[in-house]
Amino acid sequence: MRLKNKVALISGGANGVKNELMGFGGACAWKFVQEGAKVVIADIDTVNGQKTVDQIKEEKGQVEFIKLDVTKDSDWKAAVNFAVHTFDQLDILVNCAGTASVERVEETTEDIWDAQMDVHAKGAFLGTQAVIPIMIKQGQGSIIHLSSINGLIGSQSSTAYHAAKGAVRLLAKNTAMQYAKDGIRVNSVHPGYADTPLTKPLFADEDALALRLNKVPLGRVGTADEIANGIIYLASDESSFVTGSELVIDGGMTAQ
Ligand SMILES: NC(=O)c1ccc[n+]([C@@H]2O[C@H](COP(=O)([O-])OP(=O)(O)OC[C@H]3O[C@@H](n4cnc5c(N)ncnc54)[C@H](O)[C@@H]3O)[C@@H](O)[C@H]2O)c1
Numbered sequence: 205m206r207l208k209n210k211v212a213l214i215s216g217g218a219n220g221v222k223n224e225l226m227g228f229g230g231a232c233a234w235k236f237v238q239e240g241a242k243v244v245i246a247d248i249d250t251v252n253g254q255k256t257v258d259q260i261k262e263e264k265g266q267v268e269f270i271k272l273d274v275t276k277d278s279d280w281k282a283a284v285n286f287a288v289h290t291f292d293q294l295d296i297l298v299n300c301a302g303t304a305s306v307e308r309v310e311e312t313t314e315d316i317w318d319a320q321m322d323v324h325a326k327g328a329f330l331g332t333q334a335v336i337p338i339m340i341k342q343g344q345g346s347i348i349h350l351s352s353i354n355g356l357i358g359s360q361s362s363t364a365y366h367a368a369k370g371a372v373r374l375l376a377k378n379t380a381m382q383y384a385k386d387g388i389r390v391n392s393v394h395p396g397y398a399d400t401p402l403t404k405p406l407f408a409d410e411d412a413l414a415l416r417l418n419k420v421p422l423g424r425v426g427t428a429d430e431i432a433n434g435i436i437y438l439a440s441d442e443s444s445f446v447t448g449s450e451l452v453i454d455g456g457m458t459a460q
Contacts, residue, residue, distance in 0.1 A: 206440040208240035211291040213283060215274050215331060216301030216350075218247035219401045220256035227400040228350060229300030230256055231428035232435050236296075237265035239436060244287040246272035247301065266291070274301040274327030280334040288338060295342070296439045297335045299328050299349045304402055305365045312363045320364035325371035332379050336388070344387040348438045349376045351392040353454050373450065380448035389447035391438045396454025398426035421456030 212232075220230025229245070230252075236243050237260055247253040250271050257269040268290055272283045287294045305312070305320050328349045339345030354362060355369030373392045380390040397403065397416050407413045407425065417423060434453045437443050452458055 205240035206436060206442065207236055207296075210241045210295040210439070211244075211287060211293050212236050212241050212296035212298060212439065213244045213246060213287045213294060213335070214298045214300060215246050215272055215283075215327070216299070217243075217245035218249040218251075218253035218256060220245070220260070221252055222259050225399065225401055225404060226428045227300065227402060228395070228398070228428050228431045228435070229298065231432040232298055232300070233260060233267065234265075235429070235432045235436055236439070237263075237267055239440070241296070241439075242266040242291045243268075244283065244290065245269050246283045248273050272301075274299075274331060275322040277330050277334075280330045284334045284338065293342060294335060294338050295345055297331055297345070297347045298435055298439065299331050299347070301327055302350065302402065304362070304406065306361050306406070307363060308361055309363050317364045317367075320368040321371070324365075324368035325375065328372045328375050332375065332390075336379075336383065339388045340383070340386045345389070346439050346443070347376070347379065347388065347390040348435055349373075349390070349392045351376070351394050351450070353394050353396045353452070353458050355392070356394055356450070356452070356458055377448045384447055389438075389443070391443075391446060391449050391451060393431065393434055393438070394450055394452045394454065394458075395431045396420060396426060396452075396457045398428060398431055400428055419457055420454070421460065424455065426453065426455060 217229030219227035352369040355373040376392040
């Protein structure tokens with residue numbers, strides 16, 4: 205029960221349907237509940253979000269769903285109010301919402317750039333802004349942003365995604381500096397290649413997957429559970445001296 209008496213809001217947590225490939229947020233929702241937390245899943249995908257919530261409730265988990273478009277300030281305010289109204293407090297924000305972009309610099313249109321910046325950088329910023337007043341009032345909180353190895357290093361593609369994930373990394377550090385005195389910890393997580401609904405189409409091409417795996421010392425892609433395990437650590441009091449840090453979970457890829 206590492207998250208006993210804690211309430212978590214998980215953006216991008218809709219992909220947690222049993223016996224289907226789960227995303228990081230979906231895997232977190234299940235694990236958080238098992239660790240004693242009450243959870244609000246917030247996602248633009250209402251179908252999978254509601255299905256995940258129904259299934260977790262069947263196993264007696266305390267969980268609710270609310271629709272959230274992370275690019276909209278009013279949605280964030282509503283989601284945070286809903287979490288506090290439903291479960292009386294809000295201790296943890298896990299910001300998992302995201303989409304992929306693969307284009308190189310010359311192929312990246314202004315629309316692609318804006319969409320990536322909106323969902324990752326602006327989404328993380330608006331979420332942070334929405335939870336900070338409540339966490340200040342409570343005197344504690346843990347904010348966890350999903351960046352990526354692509355927020356640490358460059359590659360041959362995915363220009364706007366890299367830039368947006370880099371922004372998320374520094375947003376976490378900057379927020380950590382501003383609110384350490386209020387007992388709020390803010391960290392970023394940097395997964396490497398992991399099997400989720402987001403990457404399924406990218407990994408379907410076996411040659412492209414083999415090229416990726418060549419770069420991973422552990423020689424395989426990660427699972428959503430392996431990323432969720434790191435997120436639980438940052439969400440729990442076990443990480444009480446950890447803020448402004450980067451948790452890299454990438455099979456060793458960025459160590460070389
Ligand atoms: N899978 C990987 O290899 C990998 C690696 C590094 C980082 N990441 C990042 O981890 C996070 C989670 O991704 P995942 O791989 O678990 O995939 P996922 O598809 O399960 O998660 C993304 C979720 O974000 C939701 N979403 C998309 N746009 C949204 C919006 N505007 N508002 C609210 N929700 C929205 C989707 O509906 C989906 O449920 C993403 O930020 C992704 O960029 C993934």
